[in-house]
Amino acid sequence: MPDKICLQPCLGIESVESTIGRQACYLAHEQLLGPAKSDLGCAPALYADVQEDIDFIRNDYVVAVESCDKRCANVLVAEKDGAVHATVMVEEVLAKAGIDAKGLPREHLPLDHPAVKAVAEEIARVSEELLSKGGAN
Amino acid sequence: MSETLEFKVAVLGCSGIGRLVSTVVRQAVYMIAQDRPKEVEIVGAGPLTGNVPDALDRARKYPLIVIDGCRPKCATAIAQGKDLEIAAAIWVAEVAAKHKLSIAGDKRTELSDKGMALARAVADEAIAKIDLIVAEEAMSTL
Numbered sequence: 001m002p003d004k005i006c007l008q009p010c011l012g013i014e015s016v017e018s019t020i021g022r023q024a025c026y027l028a029h030e031q032l033l034g035p036a037k038s039d040l041g042c043a044p045a046l047y048a049d050v051q052e053d054i055d056f057i058r059n060d061y062v063v064a065v066e067s068c069d070k071r072c073a074n075v076l077v078a079e080k081d082g083a084v085h086a087t088v089m090v091e092e093v094l095a096k097a098g099i100d101a102k103g104l105p106r107e108h109l110p111l112d113h114p115a116v117k118a119v120a121e122e123i124a125r126v127s128e129e130l131l132s133k134g135g136a137n
Numbered sequence: 138m139s140e141t142l143e144f145k146v147a148v149l150g151c152s153g154i155g156r157l158v159s160t161v162v163r164q165a166v167y168m169i170a171q172d173r174p175k176e177v178e179i180v181g182a183g184p185l186t187g188n189v190p191d192a193l194d195r196a197r198k199y200p201l202i203v204i205d206g207c208r209p210k211c212a213t214a215i216a217q218g219k220d221l222e223i224a225a226a227i228w229v230a231e232v233a234a235k236h237k238l239s240i241a242g243d244k245r246t247e248l249s250d251k252g253m254a255l256a257r258a259v260a261d262e263a264i265a266k267i268d269l270i271v272a273e274e275a276m277s278t279l
Contacts, residue, residue: 012183013152013166022154026246042153044211047186047218072187079188107167111246 001134005033005127006060008041008084010072016106017067017090024090024119025065027111032124037131043076057082061130063123066090086126093122144274145178146224146267147199151212152182157245158206158229161256164248165204168260169267176271185215193219200224200270202263225266232259 007025012018029038039056046053056062057077064073064087074084094101097118109116150166153159170179178199184192196219203212204227216223233239236258243252 009154010183010187011152011154011181013150013163013181014179014184018181018183023246025154030246040155042155042159042211043186044151044153044182044215045155045209047182048209048211048214050209050211067183070184070187070189072183072189075187107164108247 002059002061003037003131004060005038005130006041006056006062007038007065007123007127008043008046008057008062008073008077009065010067010070011043012067012072014106015067016101016104016109017094019106019109020094020101020104020113020115020119021065021067021088021090023109023111023113023116024123027116027120028123028127031111032120033127038127041073043073046076046080049080054080061085061127063088063127063130065119065123085130088119088123088126090119093119144271145176145199146173146270147178147180147196147201148204148263148267149180149182149185149196149201149212149216149221150204151206151210151215153206153211154245156207157240157243157252160245160248161229161240161252161259162204162206162212164253164256165259165263168256169263172260172264173267176267182212182215185219196221202227202266202270204259204263205229224270227259227262227266229255229259232262 009021009025062084064084067090150162180196202225205212238255
Protein backbone atom coordinates (compact mmCIF):
# COMPACT_ATOMS: atom_id res chain seq x y z
CA MET A 1 0.00 0.00 0.00
CA PRO A 2 1.44 3.42 -0.94
CA ASP A 3 2.74 5.57 1.87
CA LYS A 4 3.16 8.73 -0.17
CA ILE A 5 1.08 11.06 -2.30
CA CYS A 6 2.07 12.23 -5.77
CA LEU A 7 0.75 15.76 -6.16
CA GLN A 8 0.09 16.13 -9.87
CA PRO A 9 -0.92 19.68 -10.89
CA CYS A 10 -2.09 20.41 -14.42
CA LEU A 11 0.68 23.01 -14.81
CA GLY A 12 -1.16 25.24 -17.19
CA ILE A 13 0.17 28.76 -17.56
CA GLU A 14 -2.60 30.87 -19.00
CA SER A 15 -5.01 31.14 -16.08
CA VAL A 16 -4.59 32.36 -12.52
CA GLU A 17 -6.20 29.12 -11.35
CA SER A 18 -3.26 27.16 -12.76
CA THR A 19 -0.85 29.39 -10.84
CA ILE A 20 -2.87 28.92 -7.67
CA GLY A 21 -2.84 25.14 -8.16
CA ARG A 22 0.91 25.11 -8.74
CA GLN A 23 1.67 27.24 -5.69
CA ALA A 24 -0.76 25.20 -3.60
CA CYS A 25 1.14 22.04 -4.49
CA TYR A 26 4.36 23.63 -3.25
CA LEU A 27 2.68 24.62 0.02
CA ALA A 28 1.15 21.18 0.50
CA HIS A 29 4.39 19.40 -0.40
CA GLU A 30 6.85 21.56 1.50
CA GLN A 31 4.82 22.44 4.58
CA LEU A 32 1.42 20.82 5.08
CA LEU A 33 2.21 17.21 4.13
CA GLY A 34 5.97 17.41 3.96
CA PRO A 35 8.38 15.64 1.60
CA ALA A 36 8.19 12.45 3.68
CA LYS A 37 4.53 12.04 2.74
CA SER A 38 4.43 13.61 -0.70
CA ASP A 39 6.17 13.93 -4.07
CA LEU A 40 5.75 16.69 -6.61
CA GLY A 41 4.70 15.27 -9.95
CA CYS A 42 5.93 17.28 -12.92
CA ALA A 43 3.65 17.03 -15.97
CA PRO A 44 6.28 17.85 -18.64
CA ALA A 45 8.71 15.39 -17.05
CA LEU A 46 6.05 12.69 -16.85
CA TYR A 47 5.23 13.26 -20.50
CA ALA A 48 8.95 12.99 -21.32
CA ASP A 49 9.13 9.67 -19.41
CA VAL A 50 11.53 10.91 -16.75
CA GLN A 51 11.88 7.84 -14.54
CA GLU A 52 11.39 9.70 -11.25
CA ASP A 53 8.00 10.95 -12.38
CA ILE A 54 6.97 7.58 -13.78
CA ASP A 55 7.84 6.09 -10.39
CA PHE A 56 5.73 8.68 -8.58
CA ILE A 57 2.54 7.72 -10.41
CA ARG A 58 3.30 4.00 -10.16
CA ASN A 59 4.24 3.94 -6.46
CA ASP A 60 2.22 6.74 -4.83
CA TYR A 61 -1.42 7.62 -4.50
CA VAL A 62 -1.99 10.30 -7.13
CA VAL A 63 -3.86 13.49 -6.31
CA ALA A 64 -4.50 15.53 -9.45
CA VAL A 65 -4.87 19.29 -9.05
CA GLU A 66 -6.87 20.69 -11.94
CA SER A 67 -7.35 24.36 -12.81
CA CYS A 68 -10.20 23.80 -15.28
CA ASP A 69 -12.62 21.18 -16.54
CA LYS A 70 -10.23 19.97 -19.24
CA ARG A 71 -8.57 17.95 -16.47
CA CYS A 72 -5.17 17.82 -18.14
CA ALA A 73 -3.44 16.14 -15.20
CA ASN A 74 -5.99 13.30 -15.26
CA VAL A 75 -5.55 12.90 -19.02
CA LEU A 76 -1.76 12.71 -18.76
CA VAL A 77 -1.68 10.26 -15.85
CA ALA A 78 -4.11 7.98 -17.69
CA GLU A 79 -2.00 8.23 -20.84
CA LYS A 80 1.00 7.07 -18.82
CA ASP A 81 -0.96 4.08 -17.45
CA GLY A 82 -1.31 5.54 -13.99
CA ALA A 83 -4.38 5.94 -11.80
CA VAL A 84 -5.66 9.15 -10.22
CA HIS A 85 -6.98 8.42 -6.73
CA ALA A 86 -8.46 11.86 -6.06
CA THR A 87 -8.87 15.15 -7.90
CA VAL A 88 -8.87 18.64 -6.42
CA MET A 89 -10.60 21.20 -8.63
CA VAL A 90 -9.14 24.63 -7.95
CA GLU A 91 -12.24 26.53 -9.07
CA GLU A 92 -14.49 24.46 -6.80
CA VAL A 93 -12.27 24.98 -3.76
CA LEU A 94 -12.11 28.73 -4.36
CA ALA A 95 -15.89 28.96 -4.81
CA LYS A 96 -16.44 27.03 -1.58
CA ALA A 97 -14.03 29.32 0.25
CA GLY A 98 -15.72 32.41 -1.19
CA ILE A 99 -12.57 33.54 -2.98
CA ASP A 100 -12.92 35.32 -6.33
CA ALA A 101 -9.82 34.67 -8.44
CA LYS A 102 -10.72 37.33 -11.01
CA GLY A 103 -8.20 40.14 -10.86
CA LEU A 104 -5.50 38.08 -9.20
CA PRO A 105 -2.21 38.06 -11.12
CA ARG A 106 -1.50 34.87 -13.04
CA GLU A 107 2.24 35.53 -12.90
CA HIS A 108 2.71 34.78 -9.21
CA LEU A 109 0.99 34.38 -5.88
CA PRO A 110 2.88 33.90 -2.60
CA LEU A 111 2.38 30.75 -0.55
CA ASP A 112 0.55 32.71 2.16
CA HIS A 113 -2.10 34.03 -0.22
CA PRO A 114 -5.60 32.95 0.92
CA ALA A 115 -6.37 31.33 -2.46
CA VAL A 116 -3.17 29.28 -2.35
CA LYS A 117 -3.75 28.32 1.27
CA ALA A 118 -7.35 27.24 0.64
CA VAL A 119 -6.37 24.92 -2.21
CA ALA A 120 -3.32 23.58 -0.37
CA GLU A 121 -5.43 22.78 2.67
CA GLU A 122 -7.89 20.85 0.50
CA ILE A 123 -5.01 18.97 -1.15
CA ALA A 124 -3.65 18.08 2.29
CA ARG A 125 -7.08 17.01 3.55
CA VAL A 126 -7.71 14.74 0.58
CA SER A 127 -4.18 13.36 0.79
CA GLU A 128 -4.38 12.57 4.49
CA GLU A 129 -7.71 10.84 3.86
CA LEU A 130 -6.14 8.66 1.18
CA LEU A 131 -3.19 7.77 3.37
CA SER A 132 -5.38 6.92 6.33
CA LYS A 133 -7.97 4.93 4.38
CA GLY A 134 -5.54 3.20 2.08
CA GLY A 135 -6.80 4.84 -1.10
CA ALA A 136 -10.37 3.62 -0.78
CA ASN A 137 -12.27 6.85 -1.39
CA MET B 138 6.59 46.45 -32.73
CA SER B 139 4.30 46.49 -35.73
CA GLU B 140 0.60 45.68 -35.68
CA THR B 141 0.78 41.97 -36.46
CA LEU B 142 -2.64 40.39 -36.30
CA GLU B 143 -2.54 37.16 -38.29
CA PHE B 144 1.05 36.02 -37.96
CA LYS B 145 2.31 35.19 -34.50
CA VAL B 146 4.98 33.13 -32.82
CA ALA B 147 3.95 30.42 -30.37
CA VAL B 148 5.97 30.05 -27.17
CA LEU B 149 6.08 26.85 -25.14
CA GLY B 150 7.94 26.88 -21.83
CA CYS B 151 8.48 23.65 -19.94
CA SER B 152 6.55 25.12 -16.99
CA GLY B 153 7.54 22.23 -14.75
CA ILE B 154 7.40 22.28 -10.97
CA GLY B 155 10.19 20.21 -9.49
CA ARG B 156 13.21 22.33 -10.18
CA LEU B 157 14.07 25.97 -9.65
CA VAL B 158 14.74 26.52 -13.36
CA SER B 159 11.15 25.63 -14.19
CA THR B 160 10.01 28.66 -12.19
CA VAL B 161 12.54 30.74 -14.12
CA VAL B 162 11.07 29.49 -17.40
CA ARG B 163 7.54 30.24 -16.25
CA GLN B 164 8.42 33.80 -15.32
CA ALA B 165 10.31 34.26 -18.60
CA VAL B 166 7.22 33.20 -20.55
CA TYR B 167 5.10 35.77 -18.72
CA MET B 168 7.70 38.46 -19.49
CA ILE B 169 7.60 37.51 -23.18
CA ALA B 170 3.79 37.69 -23.18
CA GLN B 171 3.93 41.11 -21.54
CA ASP B 172 6.60 42.52 -23.87
CA ARG B 173 5.21 41.13 -27.14
CA PRO B 174 1.46 40.81 -26.56
CA LYS B 175 0.49 41.12 -30.23
CA GLU B 176 3.23 38.93 -31.63
CA VAL B 177 3.11 35.99 -29.26
CA GLU B 178 0.74 33.12 -28.52
CA ILE B 179 1.54 31.43 -25.23
CA VAL B 180 0.92 27.69 -25.23
CA GLY B 181 0.92 25.87 -21.92
CA ALA B 182 2.76 22.60 -21.41
CA GLY B 183 -0.18 21.40 -19.31
CA PRO B 184 -2.80 21.74 -22.05
CA LEU B 185 -0.47 20.12 -24.57
CA THR B 186 0.18 17.13 -22.33
CA GLY B 187 -3.57 17.06 -21.72
CA ASN B 188 -4.25 16.96 -25.47
CA VAL B 189 -6.39 20.11 -25.42
CA PRO B 190 -7.31 20.69 -29.10
CA ASP B 191 -7.13 24.49 -28.91
CA ALA B 192 -3.61 24.40 -27.48
CA LEU B 193 -2.46 21.87 -30.07
CA ASP B 194 -3.99 23.98 -32.86
CA ARG B 195 -2.23 27.15 -31.70
CA ALA B 196 1.10 25.35 -31.39
CA ARG B 197 0.71 23.99 -34.94
CA LYS B 198 -0.55 27.21 -36.49
CA TYR B 199 2.50 29.36 -35.73
CA PRO B 200 6.29 28.98 -35.66
CA LEU B 201 7.08 27.50 -32.25
CA ILE B 202 9.79 28.54 -29.82
CA VAL B 203 10.43 26.09 -26.98
CA ILE B 204 12.11 27.02 -23.71
CA ASP B 205 13.61 24.18 -21.69
CA GLY B 206 14.50 24.37 -18.03
CA CYS B 207 16.40 21.32 -16.87
CA ARG B 208 18.34 18.62 -18.69
CA PRO B 209 15.56 16.29 -19.86
CA LYS B 210 14.46 19.23 -22.04
CA CYS B 211 10.79 18.39 -21.55
CA ALA B 212 9.36 21.25 -23.63
CA THR B 213 11.30 19.91 -26.59
CA ALA B 214 10.09 16.39 -25.76
CA ILE B 215 6.48 17.58 -25.69
CA ALA B 216 6.86 19.36 -29.04
CA GLN B 217 8.44 16.29 -30.61
CA GLY B 218 5.86 13.96 -29.06
CA LYS B 219 3.01 16.06 -30.44
CA ASP B 220 4.62 16.38 -33.89
CA LEU B 221 5.10 20.12 -33.53
CA GLU B 222 7.78 21.75 -35.64
CA ILE B 223 10.30 23.67 -33.51
CA ALA B 224 11.42 26.97 -35.06
CA ALA B 225 13.88 27.75 -32.26
CA ALA B 226 14.88 26.32 -28.90
CA ILE B 227 16.28 27.98 -25.81
CA TRP B 228 17.91 26.16 -22.91
CA VAL B 229 18.15 28.06 -19.64
CA ALA B 230 21.60 26.65 -18.82
CA GLU B 231 23.02 28.14 -22.01
CA VAL B 232 21.54 31.54 -21.22
CA ALA B 233 22.88 31.38 -17.65
CA ALA B 234 26.35 30.52 -18.93
CA LYS B 235 26.28 33.19 -21.61
CA HIS B 236 25.31 35.92 -19.16
CA LYS B 237 27.22 34.45 -16.20
CA LEU B 238 24.07 34.40 -14.07
CA SER B 239 23.67 32.12 -11.07
CA ILE B 240 20.45 31.27 -9.28
CA ALA B 241 22.03 29.13 -6.57
CA GLY B 242 20.22 29.61 -3.28
CA ASP B 243 17.05 30.96 -4.87
CA LYS B 244 13.63 29.39 -4.17
CA ARG B 245 11.40 27.65 -6.69
CA THR B 246 8.32 28.92 -4.88
CA GLU B 247 9.22 32.60 -5.29
CA LEU B 248 12.13 33.98 -7.27
CA SER B 249 14.37 36.67 -5.84
CA ASP B 250 16.08 39.32 -7.97
CA LYS B 251 18.66 36.70 -9.00
CA GLY B 252 16.06 34.34 -10.42
CA MET B 253 14.15 37.17 -12.06
CA ALA B 254 17.38 38.40 -13.69
CA LEU B 255 17.87 35.01 -15.32
CA ALA B 256 14.19 34.97 -16.34
CA ARG B 257 14.72 38.39 -17.93
CA ALA B 258 17.76 37.12 -19.83
CA VAL B 259 15.84 34.06 -21.06
CA ALA B 260 12.93 36.28 -22.11
CA ASP B 261 15.27 38.61 -23.99
CA GLU B 262 16.85 35.68 -25.85
CA ALA B 263 13.38 34.50 -26.84
CA ILE B 264 12.23 37.98 -27.84
CA ALA B 265 15.26 38.37 -30.14
CA LYS B 266 14.25 35.15 -31.89
CA ILE B 267 10.58 36.19 -32.00
CA ASP B 268 11.47 39.57 -33.52
CA LEU B 269 13.61 37.85 -36.15
CA ILE B 270 10.87 35.37 -37.08
CA VAL B 271 8.29 38.18 -37.29
CA ALA B 272 10.65 40.35 -39.39
CA GLU B 273 11.40 37.46 -41.75
CA GLU B 274 7.69 36.89 -42.24
CA ALA B 275 7.08 40.61 -42.86
CA MET B 276 9.92 40.77 -45.39
CA SER B 277 8.64 37.71 -47.21
CA THR B 278 5.34 39.43 -47.92
CA LEU B 279 6.86 42.62 -49.40
